[in-house]
Amino acid sequence: xxxxxxxAASTGQGWEGLNLPPExxxxxxxxxxxxxxxxxxxxxxxxxxxxxxxxxxxxxTPHGVFGVRAWLFADGAEHITARALNDDGVPTPFTGTGTExxxxxxxxxxxxxxxxxxxxYRCDCGPQLENGLRIIAQQGGWLxxxxxHEGRGIGLVNKLRAYRLQDAGLDTVDANLALGLDADxxxxxxxxxxxxxxxxxxxxxxxxxxxxxQALAExxxxxxxxxxxxxxxxxxxxxxxxxxxxxxRHQLGAQERTPQPPHNH
Numbered sequence: 001x002x003x004x005x006x007x008a009a010s011t012g013q014g015w016e017g018l019n020l021p022p023e024x025x026x027x028x029x030x031x032x033x034x035x036x037x038x039x040x041x042x043x044x045x046x047x048x049x050x051x052x053x054x055x056x057x058x059x060x061t062p063h064g065v066f067g068v069r070a071w072l073f074a075d076g077a078e079h080i081t082a083r084a085l086n087d088d089g090v091p092t093p094f095t096g097t098g099t100e101x102x103x104x105x106x107x108x109x110x111x112x113x114x115x116x117x118x119x120x121y122r123c124d125c126g127p128q129l130e131n132g133l134r135i136i137a138q139q140g141g142w143l144x145x146x147x148x149h150e151g152r153g154i155g156l157v158n159k160l161r162a163y164r165l166q167d168a169g170l171d172t173v174d175a176n177l178a179l180g181l182d183a184d185x186x187x188x189x190x191x192x193x194x195x196x197x198x199x200x201x202x203x204x205x206x207x208x209x210x211x212x213x214q215a216l217a218e219x220x221x222x223x224x225x226x227x228x229x230x231x232x233x234x235x236x237x238x239x240x241x242x243x244x245x246x247x248x249r250h251q252l253g254a255q256e257r258t259p260q261p262p263h264n265h
Contacts, residue, residue, distance in 0.1 A: 020169075027168035028178060035161065039179040042155045044148040048189045049074035053197065058089060063130070064137040065089070071194050080145040081194060084137045092140035103224050104141030107132035107206035108191050108216075110149030113156060122163065123240060127231035132206050135227060141206075142198065144191050152176070153185035171243040183248065184211065192219035208250045226251070 020028060051074055056067040059082070066082035067089075073079075084092040094102035109132060115125030129143075136143055151159025154176060162175035173183045195201065201220065205212060206227045213223045230252055233241050245252040 024169040028165055028170065030168075037157070039154070039158050039161065039181055042157045043153070043181065043185060044077070044155055045075065046077060046148060046187045046190050047073050047075035048193060050190075050193055050197065056083065058085060061133065063133040066133070066137075066143075067091070071190075071197075073190055073193075075148075077148045077190060079147055079190060079194060081198065082133070082136075082143045082145070084140055084142075092137065094140040095138075102140075103202045103204050104200050105136050105139040105206055105227055106141050106195065106200060106203040107136060107143045107229065108188065108212065109143055109145050110152065110186060111145065111147045113150060114159075121234050121236035123237055124231050124233075128229050131229055131231055135206050135229070139204075139227075141204070142195075142200065144194055146186075146188075146191055148190075149186050152183070153187065154179070154181050171247070172240055173243055173247045186215075188212070188215045188219060192216060192221050195221050208244075208252055210249060210251065 050071065052072045054070045056069045058065050059068045065085045065087075067085050068083075069081045071079045071081065086092050094104045107129075109129050110125070112120075112123060112125035112129075114120035115123045116129055119126050132143055150156045151162060154162070158176075158179055158181065161179060162172070165175035165178050166172060170178060176183050176185075195203065195216075202222045202224055203216075204225050204227055205216070205223045206229050207213075208226070208228060208230055210226070213226065216223055228251065241252055244250040
């Protein structure tokens, strides 16, 4: 019988505290020895102060037309919202609830340069972004693209450091902990400010992550329901998805699905 998966720790502990098997210790130690900047020094520190937002402009996409706005905060963070529009440029009506006042479908998508831009198979971020846009185009609402959430909030430099640790044998949670960081360092303050500015304080969240529901509730955004955003697993990310499910409690069934084969092109 396999042991019960260990939940994600709430605080980073450094690789020395992970009780690694001997065959992993040296590889992890070598990766850690290559750091110049401290991992904590490269983590974004968000400000809640909104400085400016642009007018909404229509942007045609493979999933339909979206009204796109940019949002600038005092820390320099720039985020994007994309609202589903119909063929006449009118916002798509909210659908899919039994309430008297239907709530928008909202996907808060954390920036992932490797997945969203390069189509990396190490994670499911790119397909989740595409699927989220499809859902919002059908049901009405917004995609909030948060650009300081790279690597679950640890920043691009640390994410690539974590990838090296994963290649040494750690999972996505322990790789963060080995850097002395939390398993998930995302802060949803700026996303909540944007949603409140949009009047979207009651939403239907396009996500598999229950922790987002709690985080948004603490910031004044009520999640009426979760809309699944699960995409097919691949051989390259099966372990990653299983770790999100077992250690971070994402509502996934990755291990019960047949992974797509590795891409060999």
